[in-house]
Amino acid sequence: MDWLHHAACKDEDPELFFPIGTTGPTSLQVEEAKTVCRRCPVTDRCLSAGLDQHYGVWGGVSETERRSSRHRAHKAALRRRP
Helix, strand or coil: CHHHHHCHHHHCCHHHHCCCCCCCHHHHHHHHHHHHHHCCCCHHHHHHHHCCCCCCCECCECHHHHHHHHHHHHHHHHHHCC
16 A cells, blocks of 8 residues: 555545535535546556445545446446346
8 A cells, every 4th residue: 555655645634535425515615626637647557445434535536426436347247237
């Protein structure tokens, strides 16, 4: 996990990336976290590390977005079954 040393968020308050809730004022917090992620050179590695995480913004992707992605992948896998 040496990629963490290159992360744009390393000097940010970690709470920024773990908002309480997913709507209302917390959506502004998620956007602020994503702004940090957009200038980060290691978002791909961060997202890979966070794919199975249920909370927080990882690699510029919110928990809601990751949940939707996992759901779509699960449905696609079910369709491919014989």
